[in-house]
Amino acid sequence: MSAATLPSSDVIPAHAPGMISNILTLAWRELRDALRARSFLLYSLAFLALGLGVSYVSAAGTGSLGLSGFGRTTAGLINIVLLVVPLMALTTGASAIAGDRERGMLLFLLAQPVSRLEVVLGKFLGLSGALIACITLGLGACSLVLAWQGGATEPRTMLWLASLSVLLALSMLSVGMLVSALARKASVAVGTGVFLWLALVFVTDLGIMAGTLALRLPVRSLFFLTLSNPLQAFKMWALHSIDASIDVLGPAGLYAMDTYHDTLPWMFGTSLAAWIVLPLVAAALIFRTRSPV
Amino acid sequence: MNANRPIFAPLALACIVGACIGPAIAPALGQEAMRPPAELRDAVRDSSGVEINAGTIGQLINAAQPGDVVRVPAGVYREHIRIDKPLSLIADGRAVIDGMSSGDIVEITASNVTFRGFIVRDTGIDLDKENAAIRVLADHAVIENNTLEDILFGIDLKQAPDAVVRGNLIGGKNLDIARRGDGLRLWRSDRVLIENNTIHDGRDAILWYSQNVTVRNNTSRRCRYGFHLMYSDDVVMENNELTHNSVGIYLMYSKVVTIRGNRLLSNRGPSGYGIGLKETDQFTINDNLIAANRAGIYLDGSPFTKLKPGDISRNTIACNDVGLTFLPSVKGNVIAANNFVDNIEQVCVSGRGELTGNDFAAADRGNFWTDYAGYDANADGIGDFAHESVTLFENLLDREPKLRLLLFSPAQQAIEFVGRAIPAIRPEPKFFDPAPLTKPVPLATSAGVAPSRLSLAVCGLGLASIASLVYVSSRAFAHTTRRKGVVA
Amino acid sequence: MIRIDHLTKTFGKFTAAADISLSLARGESLALWGSNGAGKTTIIRCVLGLLSFQGTIRVGGRDVARDGKRARSLIGYVPQELAFYDDLRVWEAITLFARLKNVARVDLDATLDHVGIPDQGGKRIRELSGGMKQRLALAIALLGDPPLLVLDEVTASLDVCGRAELVALLGRLSGQGRSLLFASHRADEVTSLAQRVLMLDKGKATAEVPVSQFVARLGAGSVLHLHMPEPSRPIAIELLRGHGFAPTLNGVGILVPVPATQKAVPLRLLAEARLSVDDFELLSPRDASLSQENHA
Structure with a gap:
């Protein structure tokens, strides 16, 4: 009893839209929603306030001696980025899927002619857009304050910092979406996101410190452990982009410079890229098999 | 005995190596230097086998009487010369002496020679023979306004006292640092004046056993040691600018040295000192700008005796990885009226130790610290509390320098916070400034050109416009659809 | 239009649909009838490819499990209650779904008129009443004029008035060559919209009957x-x-x-x-x- 013999099984021409078109449509909705969300506004304001604070204070400190131009401002901004951007991206990503699932929206969306991969990529793209807007707005405002205060930083530095912050944000968004695909409840997902933030920002670094002191870790292990943390990869890359060197990071930094020379930026890039791609792929695979309700 | 070792070891090594490989490579060098005709066997040859004073300038020298002023017209001269009588050799226009990649180029063996205005280029690259652009072997030479390019050693004064080296531009060969020579070298040459020279891409500018030398208004960049003193006493170094070298100034086994008004910026080699002192005595370090080096000032066994306290004052030490590094045993320094500005670590005791033998104030005035947390209620410019450096993270860094890898992380602040919150784990203060200044000491030298404010502002607007572009596109996407497709 | 062969869906130990087979021809309308928990919604979600299941489901000849996106492009789906980003304005929602359904041109006024909510285009979804939301969901389902409508207890959250109006609207729409698969536990809806009825109880199909027999089974109106x-x-x-x-x-x-x-x-x-x-x-x-x- 083959399907083709039955009148009801005649293939009816179907014209679902292409993948790119769907992704863009879904991304647009996600972006629109994110830019209007209150939490996002709060993050943006926090980032802006901290960044402006650092810019103002550091410019006032070294600026009064005419010592601008030695990049301490950048170190302060790197610190702020490390603190705020991962939190923002992780929680945003974590609520992306789980929130929709919990409110039953996912059901209606997936009943439309869209594939689940398109939904994941569309959300990722849309939220990336929102994060990019937040980062560029924050660092753009910082640049203006620094220019007003006396140009303590090279424009090139700010552009590098913004680009690398975006990569960091994408990696954390990706991890957040993996959490979101796994979690049943939005609150659990966001909680896990915050926990991961704590882990990546504080716990792993403190662990590495303890390990280095207790186990006398050789510089090589120390460097690779640190490199595997996307936040640290971002930090090292940012320093490298400014000074063309990470020798400011002491013996382990010098080891990396001496051993890997020009491949270092590629290594930082690989670490961040892996943190962007792998969790997103995992999120897509899990989302494919999970029920939308 | 111990102090002699550093010179004799390399010398001995050089002799041995020279003795072994000298004969082996001699035929090869001979072949390379076949340019002069073979029949002139009685001609004088230099160590690389090139005949000396065989070219145009050489003939001018040979023809000149002692005391003459010899003017060399513009042109390119491919020859090696020796000035063996008191002459003034002066370039008239662009006179280039090309060493043809072999040996030394100019050798001065007579007293009272002036050598001025030449372009000297392309020495050999034999480190054992120390191929130099200009070698001076006599007193009272004046080497002035020359441009030395593509050379192994630049100006080499060997037992050449009372010389003046002024206004020369000395650029090294494009070689690996281990194969480069010294841009400037003094060997047992006292009372030399070195001023207004620029040295770049060489190995060191180094003074060996030379007393009463003045080094001022020179510039050095991308070398190994900007200036290096070995066993050289009564030296004044002032108003030099030493940037992007491995080390700015390194003093070893010297005494009565004054370092004043220099700018030492971005010297970031593996040790990367702005100023390093090893077993140096009776030194004065005043009014320098020391910024963005790996370590601003490094002190090892200095001062060496108790004759005079080490005087480190009125310097601005800013934005270095470490402002001031001490080895544990260092004592007898007075560190006052300096600005310690935003060094990642202001003061470090390498390994574990205390700085109790050093004073961080003189005449009740200490230093300006950007990390000073106190206040000045009576507005006398002195903070009402002493400045103690107690940061747990720095303490960890001093114990385990590898952990610098985690600098600038939020974890660093977390540790500092914990250190402040829990007195039980608060480390002992590293040092103690009883009278910290609340306002910076005025800067003696200018800090350099800040990047353009306009381009930074443009960059800021550019970044902000990306944000607005995203926002606008989020609205436009729907609206274009509406215009195209949806009839509202 | 739809062909379900041996559909079985379990949630852990609980069997929500057991060996269901049915087929629905073009222009035909089939009701899934049963009390709550009978498996109606489960079957509908399987048809939409929202759940994984055993057996095969084809919509318009396309395997739902393998080619879900194309299968769904033939379906207009109205849920029990429209839960959607209620911050969107009605016209934005219409735009969004028109794009997802590859509809190049939408006449917004006509679309909203058609389902009886004219002049609501500027409102946010959250400002709509329950009945209006269901009408909006219907308008969205009808975008691109799909050959199959799938309705899941669409009147369950409406009051008497709203329900009667919506059923009347659906009655008008079903007579236009569209296939209709709908779930209901209301006899009146079944009798006024369906041609055939699949009666379900605890995940099992108890009978598949023409609507006339359905009425008889219900006790000839008792x-x-x-x-x-x-x-x-x-x-x-x-x-x-x-x-x-x-x-x-x-x-x-x-x-x-x-x-x-x-x-x-x-x-x-x-x-x-x-x-x-x-x-x-x-x-x-x-x-x-x-x-x-x-x-x-």
Whole structure:
């Protein structure tokens, strides 16, 4: 009893839209929603306030001696980025899927002619857009304050910092979406996101410190452990982009410079890229098999 | 005995190596230097086998009487010369002496020679023979306004006292640092004046056993040691600018040295000192700008005796990885009226130790610290509390320098916070400034050109416009659809 | 249009749909009828490719499990209650779904008129009433004029008035060559919209009948209304379900659709179980559904 013999099984021409078109449509909705969300506004304001604070204070400190131009401002901004951007991206990503699932929206969306991969990529793209807007707005405002205060930083530095912050944000968004695909409840997902933030920002670094002191870790292990943390990869890359060197990071930094020379930026890039791609792929695979309700 | 070792070891090594490989490579060098005709066997040859004073300038020298002023017209001269009588050799226009990649180029063996205005280029690259652009072997030479390019050693004064080296531009060969020579070298040459020279891409500018030398208004960049003193006493170094070298100034086994008004910026080699002192005595370090080096000032066994306290004052030490590094045993320094500005670590005791033998104030005035947390209620410019450096993270860094890898992380602040919150784990203060200044000491030298404010502002607007572009596109996407497709 | 072969869906140990097979031709309309938990919604979600399942489902000849996106492009789906980003404005929602359904041009006014919510384009979804939301969902389902409408208890959250209007609207829409698959536990909806009925109970198909026989099965228009004390009502419902009836609760008692020849059977069963019945009356299905709403 083959399907083709039955009148009801005649293939009816179907014209679902292409993948790119769907992704863009879904991304647009996600972006629109994110830019209007209150939490996002709060993050943006926090980032802006901290960044402006650092810019103002550091410019006032070294600026009064005419010592601008030695990049301490950048170190302060790197610190702020490390603190705020991962939190923002992780929680945003974590609520992306789980929130929709919990409110039953996912059901209606997936009943439309869209594939689940398109939904994941569309959300990722849309939220990336929102994060990019937040980062560029924050660092753009910082640049203006620094220019007003006396140009303590090279424009090139700010552009590098913004680009690398975006990569960091994408990696954390990706991890957040993996959490979101796994979690049943939005609150659990966001909680896990915050926990991961704590882990990546504080716990792993403190662990590495303890390990280095207790186990006398050789510089090589120390460097690779640190490199595997996307936040640290971002930090090292940012320093490298400014000074063309990470020798400011002491013996382990010098080891990396001496051993890997020009491949270092590629290594930082690989670490961040892996943190962007792998969790997103995992999120897509899990989302494919999970029920939308 | 111990102090002699550093010179004799390399010398001995050089002799041995020279003795072994000298004969082996001699035929090869001979072949390379076949340019002069073979029949002139009685001609004088230099160590690389090139005949000396065989070219145009050489003939001018040979023809000149002692005391003459010899003017060399513009042109390119491919020859090696020796000035063996008191002459003034002066370039008239662009006179280039090309060493043809072999040996030394100019050798001065007579007293009272002036050598001025030449372009000297392309020495050999034999480190054992120390191929130099200009070698001076006599007193009272004046080497002035020359441009030395593509050379192994630049100006080499060997037992050449009372010389003046002024206004020369000395650029090294494009070689690996281990194969480069010294841009400037003094060997047992006292009372030399070195001023207004620029040295770049060489190995060191180094003074060996030379007393009463003045080094001022020179510039050095991308070398190994900007200036290096070995066993050289009564030296004044002032108003030099030493940037992007491995080390700015390194003093070893010297005494009565004054370092004043220099700018030492971005010297970031593996040790990367702005100023390093090893077993140096009776030194004065005043009014320098020391910024963005790996370590601003490094002190090892200095001062060496108790004759005079080490005087480190009125310097601005800013934005270095470490402002001031001490080895544990260092004592007898007075560190006052300096600005310690935003060094990642202001003061470090390498390994574990205390700085109790050093004073961080003189005449009740200490230093300006950007990390000073106190206040000045009576507005006398002195903070009402002493400045103690107690940061747990720095303490960890001093114990385990590898952990610098985690600098600038939020974890660093977390540790500092914990250190402040829990007195039980608060480390002992590293040092103690009883009278910290609340306002910076005025800067003696200018800090350099800040990047353009306009381009930074443009960059800021550019970044902000990306944000607005995203926002606008989020609205436009729907609206274009509406215009195209949806009839509202 | 739809062909389901041996659909089985389990959630852990619970079987929500057991070996269901059915087919729906073009232009035909089929009701999934049963009480809550009978498996109606599960079947619909499987048809939409929202759940993984055993067996095969084809929509327009396309395998839902493998080619879900194209299969869904043939379906207009209206859920029980529209849960969607309620911050969107109506016209934005229409735009969004028009794009997802590859509809190049949409006449917004005509679209909204068609489902009876003219002039609501500028409102946010959250500002719409329940009935309006369902109409918007219907408007979205109709975008691109899909050959198949799938409705899942679309009237469940509406009041009497809204329900009657929506059913009337659906009646008008179903007569236009569209196939219709809908789930309902209301006899009146089934009789006014369906041509055939698949009767479900606890995930199993108990019968597939033309709508005329469905009415006969329901007791040729008879519903037994039993007035009982409140505590014994759940027990009574459980008992009657166990004997193949489909009782529902209303304000003062239980409504039991009964076949023509078995009008007294529920009374007998309850008596045997020593559950007291205070009073009873026999209603037509239409009266019965009205009586249920009045008490709801």
